[in-house]
Amino acid sequence: MAASNSDMWSKPYDIVIVGAGVAGCALAHALGSSQSKPLRICLLERSLAEPDRIVGELLQPGGYALLQQLGLESCVEGIDAVPVRGYAVVMDGRPVHIPYPNGRSGRSFHHGRFIQALREKAKAAKGVETIEATVSELIECPLTGRILGVRATRKAEGSVEKEAFFGNLTIVADGCFSNFRSMVMGTAGVKPETKSHFVGTILEDAHLPIDKHGTVVLVKGAGPVLLYQIGEHDTRMLVDVKAPLPADLKEHILTNIAPQLPSALHIPVQQALEKDRIRRMPNSFLPPAEQGGKHTKEGVILLGDSWNMRHPLTGGGMMCAFNDVYILREHFANVKDFSDWKEMSSLLHRWHWQRKALASTVNILSVALYDLFGADDESLDVLRIGCFKYFERGGDCINGPVSLLSGIIASPAVLFWHFFSVAFYSIWVMFTHPRAVRGPDGKTTYFTPSWDLYPLYFLKSIQVFWTACVVFLPLMWTEIRWW
Numbered sequence: 001m002a003a004s005n006s007d008m009w010s011k012p013y014d015i016v017i018v019g020a021g022v023a024g025c026a027l028a029h030a031l032g033s034s035q036s037k038p039l040r041i042c043l044l045e046r047s048l049a050e051p052d053r054i055v056g057e058l059l060q061p062g063g064y065a066l067l068q069q070l071g072l073e074s075c076v077e078g079i080d081a082v083p084v085r086g087y088a089v090v091m092d093g094r095p096v097h098i099p100y101p102n103g104r105s106g107r108s109f110h111h112g113r114f115i116q117a118l119r120e121k122a123k124a125a126k127g128v129e130t131i132e133a134t135v136s137e138l139i140e141c142p143l144t145g146r147i148l149g150v151r152a153t154r155k156a157e158g159s160v161e162k163e164a165f166f167g168n169l170t171i172v173a174d175g176c177f178s179n180f181r182s183m184v185m186g187t188a189g190v191k192p193e194t195k196s197h198f199v200g201t202i203l204e205d206a207h208l209p210i211d212k213h214g215t216v217v218l219v220k221g222a223g224p225v226l227l228y229q230i231g232e233h234d235t236r237m238l239v240d241v242k243a244p245l246p247a248d249l250k251e252h253i254l255t256n257i258a259p260q261l262p263s264a265l266h267i268p269v270q271q272a273l274e275k276d277r278i279r280r281m282p283n284s285f286l287p288p289a290e291q292g293g294k295h296t297k298e299g300v301i302l303l304g305d306s307w308n309m310r311h312p313l314t315g316g317g318m319m320c321a322f323n324d325v326y327i328l329r330e331h332f333a334n335v336k337d338f339s340d341w342k343e344m345s346s347l348l349h350r351w352h353w354q355r356k357a358l359a360s361t362v363n364i365l366s367v368a369l370y371d372l373f374g375a376d377d378e379s380l381d382v383l384r385i386g387c388f389k390y391f392e393r394g395g396d397c398i399n400g401p402v403s404l405l406s407g408i409i410a411s412p413a414v415l416f417w418h419f420f421s422v423a424f425y426s427i428w429v430m431f432t433h434p435r436a437v438r439g440p441d442g443k444t445t446y447f448t449p450s451w452d453l454y455p456l457y458f459l460k461s462i463q464v465f466w467t468a469c470v471v472f473l474p475l476m477w478t479e480i481r482w483w
């Protein structure tokens with residue numbers, strides 16, 4: 001839509017940011033506090049009230065380190081945040097302890113409190129003007145097609161008029177339900193894929209198998225359940241539900257999920273379902289496509305979930321957003337003119353590839369691990385059992401995967417190594433370890449495969465290896481494609 005004459009009288013900002021969430025706030029703060037030449041930054045947010053959401057509650061150690069490097073570590077102070085020291089993965093009632101290496105820790109908290117703390121930091125940064133307004137349009141130059149800014153309606157009572165906010169560069173960080181994604185990305189864009197939903201509730205005074213550790217329970221016939229403490233008395237429970245969603249989610253959790261959780265959680269879960277309203281969010285996967293090329297809009301970029309999403313099972317979204325901001329801050333420090341799109345394009349190209357070490361590792365791992373943990377076919381089930389037993393071996397079999405998940409090691413190559421080690425180990429386990437089999441009477445018996453089953457297992461192992469390739473390689477491809 002073209003800019004009207006009256007709009008042209010508005011004074012342009014250097015940068016207009018849409019969305020004061022995780023990425024928008026971190027970027028506004030980073031640019032306001034680091035540039036040698038002060039910038040005029042406009043941060044637009046549709047509601048500055050404390051958000052009440054089931055997302056962004058666990059910050060991995062790698063994300064916490066980035067928060068410190070961005071000068072935002074105080075945002076986890078005074079909000080009843082809890083240190084997280086690792087994970088417990090539970091299968092068939094058996095937990096395996098997966099601590100973060102070298103005593104590292106992350107933080108978990110109520111999302112809304114953390115966001116309010118980030119917003120305070122952004123507001124206090126030099127040159128940042130925070131405005132409560134809903135952005136409805138990107139303003140496009142009718143001659144060049146370039147984005148000149150946004151049009152937004154202030155939240156002030158009775159306000160209906162749209163106001164123009166012009167900027168040399170517009171950065172859209174409006175989250176997973178972005179309204180502007182397809183316009184910015186043009187033909188380079190891909191649609192997010194909904195892998196499943198997380199259904200969330202808060203348990204009161206629940207005891208997890210290992211204190212100050214996130215817990216992942218592998219549930220038979222359903223996706224995994226994630227639990228972590230987010231305050232002194234509060235524990236978040238996220239239940240993964242695949243499509244088609246059950247009509248009665250509470251009933252589904254009580255009947256099919258709760259009995260498979262550790263027994264100490266049965267009463268808190270029942271009480272939470274009676275008392276708390278349950279909420280659900282889609283778990284989307286959106287691989288990152290390079291920005292600044294000839295297929296995307298000039299004058300505008302996407303940041304955070306509006307551009308790149310991974311499965312929240314591994315809690316990596318905020319870490320990726322902070323990593324993106326951290327790298328952008330370095331590049332932006334040398335920009336002389338944010339309206340010089342040639343300069344911006346080459347900067348975006350460097351940013352895109354520089355962020356990959358961490359972002360690709362987290363993106364691929366989250367979806368691959370979800371496919372294994374939410375196993376819905378026989379080969380994936382072999383991989384799921386093998387993965388659990390791989391963790392049980394301890395040493396590098398837990399240090400490697402947890403370092404990748406937590407952002408301590410950022411390396412797709414190391415991820416490749418561990419993923420295929422799990423695949424081969426799963427095949428070994430299938431041949432050699434006793435397997436549980438449920439008889440017609442409902443009783444579980446264990447049997448070790450005998451020699452006469454080996455030809456069948458040989459064929460099965462080809463299928464398992466093929467499944468591992470089908471899970472991993474397309475994900476790898478989404479990260480290395482360069483157009």
Ligand SMILES: Cc1cc2nc3c(=O)[nH]c(=O)nc-3n(C[C@H](O)[C@H](O)[C@H](O)COP(=O)(O)OP(=O)(O)OC[C@H]3O[C@@H](n4cnc5c(N)ncnc54)[C@H](O)[C@@H]3O)c2cc1C
Pocket residue numbers: 018019020021022023024044045046047054055056057058059060133134135136173174175176179198281282283284303304305306312315316317318319321
């Ligand atoms: C179920 C679930 C659980 C998750 N758990 C974790 C976790 O434990 N750890 C983790 O690291 N990540 C987690 N994530 C991912 C994480 O929440 C996101 O990666 C992160 O919030 C992305 O930040 P963002 O700034 O892009 O978006 P958001 O934080 O969502 O911010 C977007 C902002 O834009 C504003 N906005 C939207 N539209 C407009 C508009 N038109 N005008 C003005 N403002 C607008 C919104 O109000 C919001 O404030 C989870 C995701 C899901 C789905």
